[in-house]
Amino acid sequence: MKKLLLVLFVLTAFAANSILCRIALKNGHADPETFSMLRLLGGAAALFFWHIVRKQLQEIRWKIIDALLLCAYVLFFSLAYVQLSTATGALLLFGAVQVCMIGWGALKREKLSGSKAFGILLAVGGIVALLLPGTSAPPLLPALMMVASGLAWGAYSVRGKNIVAPAGTTAGNFILSIPVMLALSLLRQEPVHVDASGILLALLSGGVASGIAYVLWYQLVPGLSSATASTLQLSVPCIAAAGGVLFLGEVPDLRMVVCTLVVLAGIALVISADRKSLRGGRYP
Template identity: 85%
Template sequence: MKKLLLVLFVLTAFAANSILCRIALKNGHADPQTFSMLRLLGGAGVLFAWHLARGKVKEIRWKIIDAVLLCAYVLFFSLAYVQLNTATGALLLFGAVQVCMIGWGVIKGEKLSGVKACGILIAVGGIVTLLLPGATAPPLFAAITMVASGMAWGAYSVRGKNIKAPAGTTAGNFILGLPVILVWSLIRQAPVQIDASGILLALLSGGLASGVAYVLWYALVATLSSATASTLQLSVPCIAAAGGGLFLGEVPDIRMLICTLVVLAGIAMVIAADRKQREKVKRNDFR
């Protein structure tokens, strides 16, 4: 039950990032670079303060590759959402995550059983059915940028499977990401656009929905197969749709509710198949 609650919190936080970013950019509260910078700053500040309060600053780990991946995900995410609507962006993002994580899992020898493959197809089908009918053809550059964001997050999640200190590593990743975003902003020389609402949205996204949630995700992903971890994230657009109803006045229709059930059914199949596969491995090891 504890693990289930943590998973639900993390996935809800992922959805919150999409909602907070879209609100900030669509309504002109912030430009992409400034939003990304403040998002990383919020995550770095919360995690550094947490380590400082516990007297464990020395536990912060510095993983340059992970920091670059996190920075790429955050920046490309914001840049893409300037032109993409929420549905199209979510489909491109989590489709790319799915391909990256499952592809890497297969390369590393993870077995993709028939039931697990069927569950993945059902979950993806639910997302496509939910998002595509209302989505317009995305601008090519924005679409490529969101796919790049998804691939970066997929790679970040895969590398997280080998992390032994999730809190310290995540804190270091956020801190190291700050100068990367700063240098990018200076190179582009884009005008700074930010107001009080944009600052609040970015800090909430970084401090809570990113910083805290990513620590928990790093801890959880080590216990999941790549297929299960990636398929779980396909529920995020469904959660985001529910959040849109609560915070943006978007009333979910019957199609959204049905598609949500389809996605959850696919996720349940993947998790069940993964658990059965692990139990089989344990029995073979015992013998």
């Protein structure tokens, strides 16, 4: 039950990132680059303070590749959400995550049972069906940016399977991301735009929905196969779509509801298959 509650919190936090970012950008509270910087700064501050309180500064780990992946994920995420709706952006993001993590699992020769493979196909099929003709196609460049963001997050999650200090590694990644983003900011030509609401939304996204949630995700990932970890994240677009209804007035049609149920059914099949594999000793 504890693990289930942690998974639910993390997935909801991931969806909250889409909602908070979309609210900030749609309503003109911040430009995407400034939102990204404040989001990373919020995560770095929250995690650094956490280590100070617990007197564990020595546990902070510095992994430049992970920090670069984090920057790529956050920046492309914000740039894409200038034009994408909450649900569409989340679907593209976690569809790309699915491809990245399943592909890595295949390279590592993780076994896929028939029921697990069917569950993955069902979940991905639900997302594809939602984006096929009948809904407005997303603009190409923002869509590609969100796919790039998803691939960066997928790689970040895969690398997280090998770490031994989730909190310290996540803190180090956020802290290292700040000078990277500052260097990138020297290339921007547009003026900085942010108001009090934009600052609050970005810090909430960074400190709670990103920093804390990523630590918990790092703790959960080592106990999951790549297939299960990526498929679980396919529930995030469903949660984000619900948030879009509540906070942005994005009312879903019947197809959104049906596709959401299909995605959740696929997730349930993958989780069930993984439990059987674990009981049978096929995963370490």
